[in-house]
Every structure is written in structure tokens, then in C-alpha cells.
Amino acid sequence: MIKLVLLILINSLFIMNLNSQTKWEWSHPKGTGNDLFGFDFADDMTGYACGYLGNVIKTTDGGQNWFALNTGVKHWLFEVKCINKDTVIIVGQGSSIRTTNGGLNWNTFTISSSPLYDIYFLDNKTGFVAGEVGRVYKTTNSGWNWLQLAQASSSLLLRCYFYNEQIGMLTGRNCVYLTSNGGQSWNLQSIPYEPIENVEGLQIVDTNFICVVKNLEKKFYLTTNQGINWISYSFNLPNEGSGGDIPRGLYFKNKDSGLIITDLGRILKTTNGGVNWNLTYTTLNMYKIHKQNSKIRIAGKGGTMAYLDSNFNNLTVQSGGINSLNDMCVVNENVIYACGDRGDIMKTTNQGMSWLKLNSGNTTRLNGISFINENTGYVVGDSGLFYKTTNGGNNWNSVNNISGRILLRVHFFNENEGVVTGRGMLLLKTSNGGLSFDTNYSEVDFSGFTGLRFYNDLTGFASSARIFRTTNGGNNWALVGMNATGSGQDISILDSNRLISVSSIFIYRSSNMGVNWVRYDPPGDYFFSTCDYTLNGNLFMGSSQGRIYKSIDNGETVERYDTTFTNQSLSKIRFANANTGFIVGGNGIILKTTNGGLTSISSNNQVLNYYNINIFPNPVNPTSVLEVNLNKTQNLNIILYDITGREIRKIITGNLPAGVNRISLNLTSFSSGVYFCVVKSGDISLASKKIVKLN
Incomplete structure (x- = not known):
């Protein structure tokens, strides 16, 4: 009997040792937290997704686990x-790329001198691409x-779709084209x-049901006579955000039942061919939707991969799916909390090996979080929200509401x-747990x-366009810096004298515990948050802008890490000790280092070592085989940890020869549940994945 249903250890794990030293790496989601623009599955188990700056991730277990592949390119895919x-073939802003060995190696090739935005195959032989x-x-x-087909004017083409070798459609910037002769000519459709x-959403359900949805106008367009006439039906999208919501894609399983997905997580469903649409909400930020085998799969921002069943129900998030994280609290090196938009709260108890999304009980934007121990903590947010937990975030209760305040x-x-x-340069103090301020x-x-x-409990600082200081625990505050003499979006304290604050392009330093501040503009292109x-x-x-910087001389000189790693904004960086640190940011990303970030992310594209690891069967009940395939002799430690991060067993310690190594595993004495198989080189963790033990 299964005691606990959890994610299964990935069957094939590629680990790229990019440098002999550990780096900043993805803690959540594991494969990538960058935006994903496209994906495809070869079968029910093996799939690939691509996105920002050459990112490609792969799954071999149906999307339960994703891991990053090294493509060697840095342009958008x-x-x-x-x-x-x-x-696998992938098209993008620069050269197209291809692998013939499951992503171990990638080769670039040229289809067009201009960027290509979409690829569509009728079968494994016949396919089409479209672009600028x-x-x-x-x-x-x-x-x-x-072979280049007839050119569709000079339009920017974003999507292509073919019903058969003769009937196809192109959509893009202010255009919808149809062909009935295999692309020998294209007919521009009369749509306002x-x-x-x-126009990013399109589908040819059959020759008498061709449909599109545009980004700005909230209308669904349909032709039942191959473009002679188009019918439009309106749908409702509530305004949200500075630019409103944007329809990104659509999918119909027949002439009656269809979906539209949007930028801000809405899913619109129709059961009468697009005449009426019912709106449902998700927490996802979505770009692309396809039917892949028995599932309707979705890709989106922040490394999101999710799916619906064939009846458009049971949304399951397999990667990402977290909204932007705004603040973080490090309780100790194992326990960290983060909070963000739409009420999202994340927690780890094992140094970021896995993260649990907590139920805050609301969808309000959460801006700040603080814990006094592993169990008791507080969050604040928009609309005066002030919540408290006393059981490690399992339950949150409203303690107070400071009306009208952010x-x-x-x-x-x-x-x-x-x-x-809070907003309005608000500084509040409570002495009764938040019952009053x-x-x-x-x-x-x-x-x-x-x-x-x-x-300490007495001396602290609050910063914005000005810096205020308290020496009595927040009962009184004094202005100690303003504009050129002190400001900051964030602040950090080194010791009893030295502090630093960052604001946009400036670093502000104090050497007398914040009494005076000196502004410093380090040379280079910086923008600190x-x-x-x-x-x-x-x-x-x-x-x-997603950049990470380091200084070993209190900001005098600044080293910029790889600038082509992430497109997500970085909201908060916090260290638990000299080596272990975390960064949270846009679309729910969490980055981690375990040695003080000694090397930059992806600083070397060369794959020095290759590991292919399998555990079968998995789940384990109670015995299994660990198979490690190496391209050369390597010194490795493979260790099993429980869900709290406690070391349970050393599986392998020492040199393993090149080739396939098989090690018997007997977990008879282990309780059912989830464990982590961690691959190490010395003290450096190279990868960690989940394994399930059944009774």
C-alpha cells in the first residue's frame, strides 16, 4: 500500500559539472525558473521545453521532474x-539547434537568416517553420x-499550423494567412x-472550423468556410496589471469544446464552439498550450509546466507555477520561508532541496515575512493584511487589518x-503580537x-528614499540619510560599525552604525535591488534585471556574475551562513549557493563530466538497483538523505570507473516516504532528486 504519493526520482539524470566549484543554481524550480515559450513530447514520458537565453529542460517521467540541458547557445528559443x-529540433532568435542523443550534445544549423518563432510537424517527416x-x-x-515556401508579405509571423500538406495557417503581427495549396500562395484574411x-492562438480543427484569438481585442474569431467570412464572439477578461491580461493560446478538442489561456493565469472554456466562454482562475502565467498524447499541456513564465486532463479539468502543476516572491526569512540554514504575490508562501526544511507551497488562505499580495523560530511567524501585505502562524505555516490567522494601508x-x-x-513612509510598532500598533x-x-x-533588539534601520534609524527597538526613529546622503531598497549589516544599503545604481556605506552614510557609484553597468x-x-x-553581483571589499569593486542566466527580477538575497545563500524573485524563482557563490552561474558552457543515473524500479519496494553511467573515472559521493535533510546512508564513496556501474540497494529497514539521492563531488552538491520508498 502506498503510504505517501510523491514525485518519483527522475529516471535519466544528466549532471553538468560546469566548474570545479559550486555556483548559484536553481533551487526552485529545479530545471529552470526562466520563462518557457515552447515544448513537445516524444511520448508519454519523454519531453523537452525551451525558453529564455538558450534554456532547454527535459523530462523522462512524464513531467514530474525536469532537468536542465546545456545547449551551448544563449539566444531565446x-x-x-x-x-x-x-x-529534437528547436527554433529561436538565432541559429536553430538539434540533438540526436537526447540532449547530451547540441549542434547549431541555419534554416533562415531571420528569427524563427514556431515549428509545426504533421508527422515525423513533414514539418514547417515560420518567422520574421x-x-x-x-x-x-x-x-x-x-525549402522556402512563398513569402507571406513582410509580416512578423509568430505561429504556424497545418491541417494537412495543403491546408495551413500563419498568424503574427496584425495578420492571419491561409493557404490551400501547401504554401505556394498565402491569402491575408480580413480581420480587424x-x-x-x-495573433498567437490558432487552430484548424477541420477545414470548416478554423479559429484564432488575438492579444488585445477580447474576441474569438471563427471561419466555417475557409476564410470567406469570419465570425467573432466576445469574452470577458477582468483588467489586472498595468497592461491588462493577454490571450496567449487556444486549443479545441472538437468543434464544441475549447480553451483559451492568458498571460495572467485565466482559462476560458467553451462548450458551444466559442459562442460563450466561462472564466476560471489559476495562479499560472501562461504562454503556450498543446495537446500532447492524453494531456493538454501548458508552458509559461518562471519555468512553469502544467497540464489538464482531456476533459479540461484537474489542472496539475509539475514545475514552477509560483507567483513572484517579494521577501524571504532565513530561520536557519535548513528552514527558509518566502512570500509573494497572490498569497503565495514557500517553505523549505532541507536547505532548499525541496520547497512546499503553503496555504495562506488568501490571494492578496504578500510583501514581507518574519519568523522568530521555525514555527512562529508573520506576514504582511496589501490591504493592511497582517497574518500569523504558530505551526510552521500550516495555518495562518488574521491578527489585525490596518485598513487602507499597503x-x-x-x-x-x-x-x-x-x-x-508600509506605504506612506509608515513605521509601526506593536508590543502585543500585532493586536494593536x-x-x-x-x-x-x-x-x-x-x-x-x-x-539586535534595539538598533535597526528602515530604508527607502531615506534611511531611518532606531536605537530603542522601533519605538522612535531618526532620519540619518536622505537621497545623496543615504537611501536604499535594501539594507544589510556586517558588524557593529559597518552597514550597506543599495538603491538603483548606488551603494551607500556607513562605518559608524548608520549615523553617517557615504554614496558610492561603482564603475560599470549596475542596477541594485x-x-x-x-x-x-x-x-x-x-x-x-536578474543580475547577481559580488564584492569582497565592501562594495569598492563589484564582480558581475553571468548576465545571461535569468530574466527574472531578483527581490531578496539572504545568507544563512558564510556559504549557504538564497535569492528569491520574479515568477517564484529561488536560487541557491552552498559555497558563497564562489563561481558564476553557467560560467563555463563546456560539459566536463557526464553522469547518467538510473534507479529501477522506482518507487523502491524494498530493493532496487542504482545504475551510474560515467564517461570517465570519477570520484563521487552518492548519499541518501531523509526529507529533513538528515544523512541516512552513504550509497557510494570513492572512485567509480568509466562505463556502467550497478549497485544494489536494499531499503527494507526504511520507513515509507520520500528520500533524496544527492550526488556530491567532495563537499559540493552537484544534484539532488527524490526517491520514493513504499511498504
Whole structure:
């Protein structure tokens, strides 16, 4: 009997040792937290997804686990086609790429001199690609050779779809084209557009049911006579965000039942051919939707991979799916909490090997989080939200509501005393666990304190366009810096004298515990949003452009890490000790280092070592075989940990020869549940995956 249903250890694990030293790596999601624009599955188990800056991830267990592949390119990749589980073609902004060995190696090749945005195959031989300046190409030999078809004017083409070799459709910037002669000519359809509007959702259900949805106008367009006439039906999308919501894709399983997915997580369903649409909400930010075998799969922002069943129900998120994280609290090196948009709260108890999404009980944006121990913590957010937990986040209760206020940060010293900041330069203090607050500073000002750090129970700082200091636990605050003499989005304290604050392109330093501040503009192209000292005095900073910086001399000189790693904004960086640190940010990403970030992310594209690891059967009940396939003799430690991060057993220690190594596993004495198989080189963790033990 299965005692616990959990994710299964990935069957084939590629580990790329990019440098002899550990780096910043993805803690959540595991494969990538960058935006994913396209995907394809070769069968029910093996699939690939692609996205920002050359990112490609792969699954061999139906999407339960995803791992990163090294493509060797850094341009955006837009769509994937699996010829089979080993041979894959991906098109994008630069050269197209191909693998014939399951992603171990990738080769670049050229189809067009212009970017290509979509690829569509009728079968494993015949396919089409489309891109800029109206260019369309066709292959009849699985992508090894391509013939350019008639050009669709000079339009920007974003999607292509073929019903058969004769009937096809192109959509893009202010255009929908149809062909009935295999692309020898294209007919521009008479559909109205906003001045600049993309058409990203399209499908030919059959020759009498061809449909599209545009980005800006909230209408579904349908032709039942191959483009002679188009009918439109309106649908409702509530306004949200500065630019509103955007329809991104559609899928119909027949002429009656269809879906539209949107940028901000809405799913619209119709059961009468698009005449009426019913709106449902998700927490996903979605780009692409396809039917893949028995599932309706979705890809999106922040490494999101999810699926619906064939009846458009039971949304299951397999990767990503978390909204932007705004703040983080490191309780100790094992237990970390983070909070973010739409009420999202994340927790790890095993140093980031796995993360659990907690139920906050609301969908309000959460801006600040503070824990006084592993169990008791507080979150604050928009609309005056102030919640408390006493059982490690399993339950959250509203303690107070500070009406009409946007609360930004929170810090509690103990269960009674705490400080909260908010918009309007708000500084609040409570001495009764948040039941009531004293307002110690406030202005009629839209800005608020996003930096809040305490050196001890008495001395602390709040920063925004100004820096305030308290020496009595937040009961009183004094202005110690303003504009050129002190400001900051985040603040960090090194010792009893030295502090640092970062704000946009500037670093502000104090050498007398915040009494005076000196502004410093380090040479180079920087834009800081968060900062933190490690326990050994190294300074790390992050930016809203996804960049990571390090300084070993208190900001005098700044080293910029690989700038082509992530497109997500970095909201908060915090270190648990000299080596272990985390960064949270846009679309729910969490980055981690375990040695103080000694090397940059993806600083070397060369794959030095190759590991192919299998455990079968998995789940384990009670015996199994660990198979390790190496390209050369390597010194490895493979260790089993429980879900709390406690070492349970050393499976392998020492040199393993090149080739296939098989090790018997007997877990008879283990309780049912989830364990982590961690691959190490020395003290450096190279990878960790889950394994399930059954009774």
C-alpha cells in the first residue's frame, strides 16, 4: 500500500559539472525558473521545453521532474519538435539547434537568416517553420533539409499550423494567412486589428472550423468556410496589471469544446464552439498550450509546466507555477520561508532541496515575512493584511487589518514585539503580537520602506528614499540619510560599525552604525535591488534585471556574475551562513549557493563530466538497483538523505570507473516516504532528486 504519493526520482539524470566549484543554481524550480515559450513530447514520458537565453529542460517521467540541458547557445528559443525521444529540433532568435542523443550534445544549423518563432510537424517527416519578414519553410525529411515556401508579405509571423500538406495557417503581427495549396500562395484574411496586435492562438480543427484569438481585442474569431467570412464572439477578461491580461493560446478538442489561456493565469472554456466562454482562475502565467498524447499541456513564465486532463479539468502543476516572491526569512540554514504575490508562501526544511507551497488562505499580495523560530511567524501585505502562524505555516490567522494601508516589511523580535513598515513612509510598532500598533512615523507619500534590518533588539534601520534609524527597538526613529546622503531598497549589516544599503545604481556605506552614510557609484553597468553580507564579510547584490553581483571589499569593486542566466527580477538575497545563500524573485524563482557563490552561474558552457543515473524500479519496494553511467573515472559521493535533510546512508564513496556501474540497494529497514539521492563531488552538491520508498 502506498503510504505517501510523491514525485518519483527522475529516471535519466544528466549532471553538468560546469566548474570545479559550486555556483548559484536553481533551487526552485529545479530545471529552470526562466520563462518557457515552447515544448513537445516524444511520448508519454519523454519531453523537452525551451525558453529564455538558450534554456532547454527535459523530462523522462512524464513531467514530474525536469532537468536542465546545456545547449551551448544563449539566444531565446521559441518552439520544440521531437522527431523521437532522442532527436529534437528547436527554433529561436538565432541559429536553430538539434540533438540526436537526447540532449547530451547540441549542434547549431541555419534554416533562415531571420528569427524563427514556431515549428509545426504533421508527422515525423513533414514539418514547417515560420518567422520574421513573412518567411515560411518546409521539410520532408525530419528537418535535415528545408525549402522556402512563398513569402507571406513582410509580416512578423509568430505561429504556424497545418491541417494537412495543403491546408495551413500563419498568424503574427496584425495578420492571419491561409493557404490551400501547401504554401505556394498565402491569402491575408480580413480581420480587424488594433494598431499593433499579435495573433498567437490558432487552430484548424477541420477545414470548416478554423479559429484564432488575438492579444488585445477580447474576441474569438471563427471561419466555417475557409476564410470567406469570419465570425467573432466576445469574452470577458477582468483588467489586472498595468497592461491588462493577454490571450496567449487556444486549443479545441472538437468543434464544441475549447480553451483559451492568458498571460495572467485565466482559462476560458467553451462548450458551444466559442459562442460563450466561462472564466476560471489559476495562479499560472501562461504562454503556450498543446495537446500532447492524453494531456493538454501548458508552458509559461518562471519555468512553469502544467497540464489538464482531456476533459479540461484537474489542472496539475509539475514545475514552477509560483507567483513572484517579494521577501524571504532565513530561520536557519535548513528552514527558509518566502512570500509573494497572490498569497503565495514557500517553505523549505532541507536547505532548499525541496520547497512546499503553503496555504495562506488568501490571494492578496504578500510583501514581507518574519519568523522568530521555525514555527512562529508573520506576514504582511496589501490591504493592511497582517497574518500569523504558530505551526510552521500550516495555518495562518488574521491578527489585525490596518485598513487602507499597503504593508511592506515586518520584523518581530519575539512573539509580542515587532515592527512593520508600509506605504506612506509608515513605521509601526506593536508590543502585543500585532493586536494593536503605534504609528511612530508616517507621511503623505506613495513610497514606503522596503528595507528593514535589525542588528539586535534595539538598533535597526528602515530604508527607502531615506534611511531611518532606531536605537530603542522601533519605538522612535531618526532620519540619518536622505537621497545623496543615504537611501536604499535594501539594507544589510556586517558588524557593529559597518552597514550597506543599495538603491538603483548606488551603494551607500556607513562605518559608524548608520549615523553617517557615504554614496558610492561603482564603475560599470549596475542596477541594485537587494543586498546581503555573508558571515565572512562578502557582499552579494541582486538586480531587477536578474543580475547577481559580488564584492569582497565592501562594495569598492563589484564582480558581475553571468548576465545571461535569468530574466527574472531578483527581490531578496539572504545568507544563512558564510556559504549557504538564497535569492528569491520574479515568477517564484529561488536560487541557491552552498559555497558563497564562489563561481558564476553557467560560467563555463563546456560539459566536463557526464553522469547518467538510473534507479529501477522506482518507487523502491524494498530493493532496487542504482545504475551510474560515467564517461570517465570519477570520484563521487552518492548519499541518501531523509526529507529533513538528515544523512541516512552513504550509497557510494570513492572512485567509480568509466562505463556502467550497478549497485544494489536494499531499503527494507526504511520507513515509507520520500528520500533524496544527492550526488556530491567532495563537499559540493552537484544534484539532488527524490526517491520514493513504499511498504
